[in-house]
Structure formats: structure tokens, C-alpha cells
Amino acid sequence: MKAVHFGAGNIGRGFIGAILQQSGYEVTFIDVNDEVIDRLNQDGKYEVVLADETKESFVVNGVNGINSKENPVAAAAAVAEADIVTASVGPHVLPFIAPVIAKGLSERQAGVSVNVIACENMIGGSDQLKEEVEKHLSPEDAERVFAQAGFPNSAVDRIVPIQHHDNPLTIEVERYFEWVIETTGLKGEQPVLKGALFVENLVPFIERKLLTVNTGHASIAYNGLLKGYKTVKEAMDDPEMIHLLEGVLEETSIFLTGKFDLDKSEHQTYVKKIIERYRNPYISDGLDRVGRAPLRKLSAGDRLTYPAVGLSNHVEPVNLEKTIAAALRFNITEDPEAVQLQEWIKQDGPAAALEKASGIEAGSEMSNRIIGYYQQSN
Ligand SMILES: NC(=O)c1ccc[n+]([C@@H]2O[C@H](COP(=O)([O-])OP(=O)(O)OC[C@H]3O[C@@H](n4cnc5c(N)ncnc54)[C@H](O)[C@@H]3O)[C@@H](O)[C@H]2O)c1
Numbered sequence: 001m002k003a004v005h006f007g008a009g010n011i012g013r014g015f016i017g018a019i020l021q022q023s024g025y026e027v028t029f030i031d032v033n034d035e036v037i038d039r040l041n042q043d044g045k046y047e048v049v050l051a052d053e054t055k056e057s058f059v060v061n062g063v064n065g066i067n068s069k070e071n072p073v074a075a076a077a078a079v080a081e082a083d084i085v086t087a088s089v090g091p092h093v094l095p096f097i098a099p100v101i102a103k104g105l106s107e108r109q110a111g112v113s114v115n116v117i118a119c120e121n122m123i124g125g126s127d128q129l130k131e132e133v134e135k136h137l138s139p140e141d142a143e144r145v146f147a148q149a150g151f152p153n154s155a156v157d158r159i160v161p162i163q164h165h166d167n168p169l170t171i172e173v174e175r176y177f178e179w180v181i182e183t184t185g186l187k188g189e190q191p192v193l194k195g196a197l198f199v200e201n202l203v204p205f206i207e208r209k210l211l212t213v214n215t216g217h218a219s220i221a222y223n224g225l226l227k228g229y230k231t232v233k234e235a236m237d238d239p240e241m242i243h244l245l246e247g248v249l250e251e252t253s254i255f256l257t258g259k260f261d262l263d264k265s266e267h268q269t270y271v272k273k274i275i276e277r278y279r280n281p282y283i284s285d286g287l288d289r290v291g292r293a294p295l296r297k298l299s300a301g302d303r304l305t306y307p308a309v310g311l312s313n314h315v316e317p318v319n320l321e322k323t324i325a326a327a328l329r330f331n332i333t334e335d336p337e338a339v340q341l342q343e344w345i346k347q348d349g350p351a352a353a354l355e356k357a358s359g360i361e362a363g364s365e366m367s368n369r370i371i372g373y374y375q376q377s378n
């Protein structure tokens with residue numbers, strides 16, 4: 001069986017690529033990073049190390065790579081032949097991989113179904129990828145392609161920090177992982193994916209993950225950077241940070257248990273487990289990575305604004321609001337979204353910038369409170 005995975009980065013190699021290979025697929029990675037693609041073709045394998053006291057490792061064999069910038073025709077041909085297509089490139093990159101996927105899917109043999117699964121931290125990732133793919137197909141081709149290509153949404157969870165090893169393919173990951181895939185979007189037979197969970201309705205799973213793991217992470221990153229910390233570990237050693245983190249997760253727990261039929265005590269166990277994962281002493285994760293792309297993280301449907309606004313009719317989400325205020329201070333010059341955010345703040349002031357990024361109306365009660373916290377944090 002053949003799998004094509006877009007994005008040979010941390011999650012691509014450290015999680016999805018490894019699961020695909022363990023499930024019996026030969027994996028072709030498609031990326032735009034020459035160093036990684038050349039090394040994949042040279043070695044045909046790479047090592048995954050588990051970040052815990054065991055330091056166990058395993059080899060992912062039978063892999064190769066295609067640089068889609070240099071060879072889009074070969075990349076599309078791989079999609080045309082694949083039994084499954086997955087992606088972990090980052091939500092903002094989905095439009096850039098869509099043309100190759102569209103070309104590959106339209107070249108497929110008639111009647112041979114395939115599933116295309118976006119593995120990104122976002123709600124409706126595969127739906128969005130499908131919309132992008134559709135932009136590159138004529139209406140007739142779209143009808144033919146989507147009759148045999150499914151785009152099931154999925155939720156992925158495994159902490160994989162930015163890291164450097166002598167071999168650039170080696171990747172260290174936490175032992176824990178969760179990959180949940182929605183069956184309603186599948187075409188043809190359910191793919192064999194070792195350790196993945198197939199569910200009829202992904203919404204509770206993706207929202208629980210995004211609004212717990214990622215909202216908590218964002219709180220650590222934005223508030224931690226304000227206090228001068230550089231890593232998750234440094235921030236997690238500060239009782240004030242823990243207090244704020246627990247407050248944030250209490251707020252998202254109210255939101256989640258109010259919206260979905262989640263058992264409150266099971267949810268508490270889930271939250272505790274995540275706090276333990278943040279504390280993993282074998283992982284060093286930078287706050288600049290965890291806070292990356294602040295405009296995405298502040299946007300209306302993402303981990304901060306969505307639960308804050310969702311809660312605002314019932315409770316005042318003080319801790320989420322403080323975290324949103326701290327996000328407005330995210331000022332990492334290597335991060336284009338941070339640069340853009342700081343430009344908006346400089347040009348139009350923080351309330352207008354907040355509205356542009358999140359949709360929280362300038363002058364509203366919530367905006368006024370957030371801007372108050374923002375000013376106090378100076
Ligand atoms: N790292 C984590 O802990 C983690 C965990 C769960 C989910 N995620 C999600 O997975 C996605 C990827 O995150 P990551 O941490 O692996 O990022 P990453 O930067 O390590 O990997 C992204 C890869 O995509 C490649 N890429 C960029 N443009 C491309 C293009 N046009 N075509 C093909 N490849 C392209 C990059 O070169 C890179 O190798 C994000 O949506 C992230 O939110 C990350």
C-alpha cells in the first residue's frame with residue numbers, strides 16, 4: 001500500500017509518517033525543504049525516539065521524498081497512485097498544497113477511492129483542504145474527483161517540539177498520541193491505521209483537544225513570554241503560571257462540558273493528564289513555537305477567542321481574556337504573523353488590532369477588559 005504525506009516536519013515524521021509505515025504503507029513525503037527530501041531519498045529511513053525515561057527508539061523504513069516545488073508533476077503522480085493521502089503542513093499552507101492534490105486526484109484511475117486527511121490543529125481541516133482543492137478543478141472534474149475522494153476531518157495530538165539532531169531526520173516525540181478520524185467523510189473502505197480512533201462525529205474530539213491541549217499551551221506560551229520565560233518547562237515551574245493555566249482550563253472545561261455530553265470527572269482526568277504532558281522533563285519546547293502564528297491563534301474559530309466568546313453570556317472568562325491580552329504582546333521578529341500583529345497595534349491601537357485579529361468588537365465589554373489587561377501587562 002502507498003501513502004503520500006504532505007509536510008515532512010515534526011508531526012509528519014514524528015507521528016503520521018510513523019503510524020502510516022507501521023500500518024503497512026510505503027510512505028512518500030512531499031515537502032519543499034530540500035535538505036529533508038534529499039536525506040529521505042538517500043537514507044530511505046529515519047529514527048523516532050520516545051521522549052521519556054526509556055529513550056526507546058524505532059526506525060521508520062521504506063520512506064522516500066519528493067520536492068513539490070521542484071517536481072510538482074512527480075508529486076501529483078504520487079497522489080494519483082496513493083492509497084491514502086495525509087497532510088501536516090500548517091493550516092495556512094493548505095492552499096499551497098491544494099493544486100498538486102487536485103492534479104493528482106484528477107489523474108486517478110476511475111473507481112479507485114482514496115481518502116485525503118488533513119492532520120492540522122484546526123476545526124474542519126480536511127473540509128478546508130477540500131475547498132482549496134475544489135478551486136483548482138472544473139465543475140465536471142470536481143464532481144468526478146469528489147465521487148471517489150473522501151476528505152474526513154481528523155484531530156491529532158502528540159507534542160513534538162522543534163529540535164536539532166546530527167541526522168536532520170531523527171525526531172524525538174512524546175510517547176502519547178491520539179489520532180481521531182471522522183468516518184462520515186470517508187470514501188471506500190475504512191483505512192487501516194494502527195492506533196487511530198474512528199468516530200462518527202469528530203466535533204467533540206477536535207474541540208476537546210484544541211480547547212484543552214492547545215488553549216492551555218497558548219496560555220503557557222503567551223503568559224510565560226510576558227514573564228521572560230523561554231520554554232514550557234521554565235513556565236511550568238512558576239506557581240503563578242500554573243494558577244493561570246488552571247484557570248484557563250477551568251474556563252474551557254465549563255465551555256466543553258456545557259456544549260458536549262462529556263462526563264465531568266473523566267474530563268478532569270483528561271485535563272490532569274495534559275498538565276502532566278506539559279511537564280514532561282524529557283521535552284524542551286520553546287514558547288516561541290507554542291505561541292507561533294498569533295493571528296491564527298487569536299482568530300474567531302480558534303483556541304482562545306472561540307471559547308472566550310462562547311462563555312461570555314454565562315461567565316466572565318477572566319483567564320482566557322488575560323491570555324488574549326498576553327497574545328497581543330507576542331513579538332517574535334521571525335514570526336510573520338507576530339510582525340503583522342505588532343504593526344496593526346502600532347498603526348491602529350490594540351483594540352482595533354484585536355478586532356481585526358479576533359472579531360472581538362472594539363469598545364465591547366470584552367474588548368475593554370482585554371485591553372485593560374493588555375495595558376496592565378506593559
Ligand atoms: N508539533 C506539534 O506538537 C504538533 C502536534 C499536533 C499537531 N500539529 C500540527 O501539525 C501541523 C504541522 O506542525 P509541525 O509542528 O509538524 O510543523 P513543521 O514546521 O515541523 O512541519 C511543517 C512541514 O511542512 C512543510 N511545508 C511547508 N510548506 C509546504 C508546501 N507548500 N508543501 C509541502 N510541504 C510544505 C515544511 O517544510 C515542514 O517540513 C500544524 O498544523 C500543527 O498545528 C503539530
Ligand SMILES: O=P(O)(O)OC[C@@H](O)[C@@H](O)[C@H](O)[C@H](O)CO
Nearest residue numbers: 121156157158159160214217290
Ligand atoms: O501547532 P500550533 O501552532 O497550532 O500549536 C502549538 C502547540 O500547541 C501544538 O503544536 C501542540 O504541541 C500540539 O497540538 C500537541 O498535540
